[in-house]
Amino acid sequence: MSELFERHRALLGDALDAIRARGHWSPFPEVPSRKLYGETAAEEGESAFAALSRSAFDLPGHPEARRVGREVSPFGAELSISYPAADAEALIAASRGASPVWAAASIEDRVGVCLEILTRLHAMSFLMGHATMQTTGQGFAMAFQAGGPHALDRGLEAVATAYDEMARVPAKAIWEKPQGRGEPIRLEKHWRIVPRGVSLVIACQTFPTWNSYPAIFASLATGNTVIVKPHPGAILPLALTVRVAREVLVEAGFSPDVVLLAADELGAEITSELVRHPATAIIDYTGSSAFAGWIRDNAHGAAIFTEETGVNSIVVAGTDDFAGMCANIAFSLSLYSGQMCTAPQDIFVPRRGIRTNEGHKSFEELGEGIALAIDALLADPKQAAGIAGAIANPATRQRVEQARAAGRIVRDDAKGGPLLLAVEDGAAGAHEEECFGPVAFLIPVEDGDAGIARAAELARTKGAITGALYDTDEERIARAIDALLGAGVNLSINLTGGIFVNQSAAFSDFHVTGANPAGNASLTDTAFVSGRFRRAMWRRPVAPDT
Structure with missing residues (x-):
């Protein structure tokens, strides 16, 4: 031996x-x-x-x-x-x-x-x-x-x-x-x-x-x-x-x-x-x-x-911890300036807003909540450097600059951290392709189910490694599990604490499923x-x- x-x-x-x-x-x-x-x-x-x-x-x-x-x-x-x-x-x-x-x-x-x-x-x-x-x-x-x-x-x-x-x-x-x-x-x-x-x-x-x-x-x-x-x-x-x-x-x-x-x-x-x-x-x-x-x-x-390549999505249909949700999403978008295959990119939100523990939040208020959470997270320069790091490849910076014209700027990357854009869902939109780096898209949809359907469709056609859902409706959560797992996506639900959609744990999580175009x-x-x-x-x- x-x-x-x-x-x-x-x-x-x-x-x-x-x-x-x-x-x-x-x-x-x-x-x-x-x-x-x-x-x-x-x-x-x-x-x-x-x-x-x-x-x-x-x-x-x-x-x-x-x-x-x-x-x-x-x-x-x-x-x-x-x-x-x-x-x-x-x-x-x-x-x-x-x-x-x-x-x-x-x-x-x-x-x-x-x-x-x-x-x-x-x-x-x-x-x-x-x-x-x-x-x-x-x-x-x-x-x-x-x-x-x-x-x-x-x-x-x-x-x-x-x-x-x-x-x-x-x-x-x-x-x-x-x-x-x-x-x-x-x-x-x-x-x-x-x-x-x-x-x-x-x-x-x-x-x-x-x-x-x-x-x-x-x-x-x-x-x-x-x-x-x-x-x-x-x-x-x-x-x-x-x-x-x-x-x-x-x-x-x-x-x-x-x-x-x-x-x-x-x-x-x-x-x-x-x-x-x-x-x-x-x-x-x-x-x-x-x-x-x-x-x-x-x-x-x-x-x-x-x-x-893949397009990772978050669907926000409701939450009982609005501040915790915004903070969690902010960290996920900011970590290593989005240069992760697991980083979220598209955030689907009902255009009429969502129910939260802080009352009704409009589409605009949700975007503002995430933007403010990013600002708070990166307010200290030393902490910001540790979280966001530096851009590894000049092509990534060019990609983000090109994305600026794709929609309304909700949060500008010029002050450090990710660029957050509000865009309309539609054919050949910038959000339908991977934009690797510190950029994310807020996309209005009819309701939570429509957001789930779009996230699953993108996973099947463009590929996705991770998906996230925020919701308080258990029946819709069950539908999301079926839809996203059926599209070969590993799904995280209602993450608000110290674990983030970007993270994949060895010996427990299988990284990538091989069941959609994001990898075989x-x-x-x-x-x-x-x-x-x-x-x-x-x-x-x-x-x-x-």
């Missing part, structure tokens, strides 16, 4: 219990506390990040034909880190060369390596927090969580799900079929996990580790070699991940090329060559539906797992791991004296 597997057996056991119970559990503390991580952990993490800046990032033994790296922090500083780069053919060749031994390893050997990688990454959570912050624009607290513990949770969840699925079938069995008066037919049967091959993980800039770890670790655990393709603007968090993975692999007796980094630069990306290569067997992609469509058209029979995969259900391998069998008769 693998020494690493034995070392982390208890951790895996707890994770298996968690994915079956679906309650709250995490082995990786999300609070950047000295008590939890050590008195000097914060300073050491910051110093380690500073040492990486303006340096050549070292990946011993990695294929290298040149150096690349032009990351610029959304907060303004150039990172000036160079990374080893190679062309697609060299990366594929190295990955294929490492594949046979990794594929032949036992389930326990591979899972043990994955668990050790996760554990070591956890020990560098402060460094990962700074690396994530300075490449994505997230505030530090969010970057620490999303870049470290929460991403590790999702990676561990993928490993546990993969192990559970692989171990479900025994490695061998004796098959005996009675033959009437004669001796029974007896066969020994052996089943082997057969991985698909080279796995390509195409990461996004905004959540480089959180969105990538499930794919990386699901593929590794099931015996596939992995090429990690970071966004050119957020290479560092995944370069650190690849370095740790390669170190663990070497120590465990495997080739480090089981995990490779496909670093490149804007305007000179190698993504298309990797996608089109006939040896690429699995592709995980987070990003626009347009490029996802290109991948589907150009991949050579690869298994493709995507998270894509779900993190991390059985289908997310089972398509990464197949079972093959050999059998032969059992000797009579056996």
Whole structure:
């Protein structure tokens, strides 16, 4: 039995219990506390990040034909880190060369390596927090969580799900079929996990580790070699991940090329060559539906797992906590300046207003309530910076500027925080496409049921990952559950406290359903791991004296 597997057996056991119970559990503390991580952990993490800046990032033994790296922090500083780069053919060749031994390893050997990688990454959570912050624009607290513990949770969840699925079938069995008066037919049967091959993980800039770890670790655990393709603007968090993975692999007796980094630069990306290569067997992609469509058209029979563009909606039909509702929506719109695949965009409200605990509120009063709640949330500059962060990509700022002409401005983004627009519902409206970033639309509808119908329709046609409903009518809530879940949307109802529609909890929530155009995969259900391998069998008769 693998020494690493034995070392982390208890951790895996707890994770298996968690994915079956679906309650709250995490082995990786999300609070950047000295008590939890050590008195000097914060300073050491910051110093380690500073040492990486303006340096050549070292990946011993990695294929290298040149150096690349032009990351610029959304907060303004150039990172000036160079990374080893190679062309697609060299990366594929190295990955294929490492594949046979990794594929032949036992389930326990591979899972043990994955668990050790996760554990070591956890020990560098402060460094990962700074690396994530300075490449994505997230505030530090969010970057620490999303870049470290929460991403590790999702990676561990993928490993546990993969192990559970692989171990479900025994490695061998004796098959005996009675033959009437004669001796029974007896066969020994052996089943082997057969991985698909080279796995390509195409990461996004905004959540480089959180969105990538499930794919990386699901593929590794099931015996596939992995090429990690970071966004050119957020290479560092995944370069650190690849370095740790390669170190663990070497120590465990495997080739480090089981995990490779496909670093490149804007305007000179190698993504298309990797996608089109006939040896690429699995592709995980987070990003626009347009490029996802290109991948589907150009991949050579690869298994493709995507998270894509979508339009997330809130339907406000009534509330018994108007202030709490406005505050919750305000935070959801403001968090990381709306640069989240789970962030709400369209808010459907009855044009004649809603009933609340504060009396009737008109459509205009609801918009004003949300706008004032955003202002209050972001009034303190330090708090605002931590919540809203910075815009990761200049294209996002341009998108918001273009959206300003789409409707009546209820809250101007010029004072910081999201742009809030009132628009009429209609064909080809700006609100019917994803406007990624700090912008949201208030849309009048006839009543709550009409809002539910529009939210469900957009989910079916444009895709949606999250949906939210505020209502006091239980019969209409039941109709909303049927409509939104039927459209493949995870629905949150009457959130007014410290949990928000943007958030997705590992070991409990399945992120994305794969049931509408916002993605064809779900993190991390059985289908997310089972398509990464197949079972093959050999059998032969059992000797009579056996």
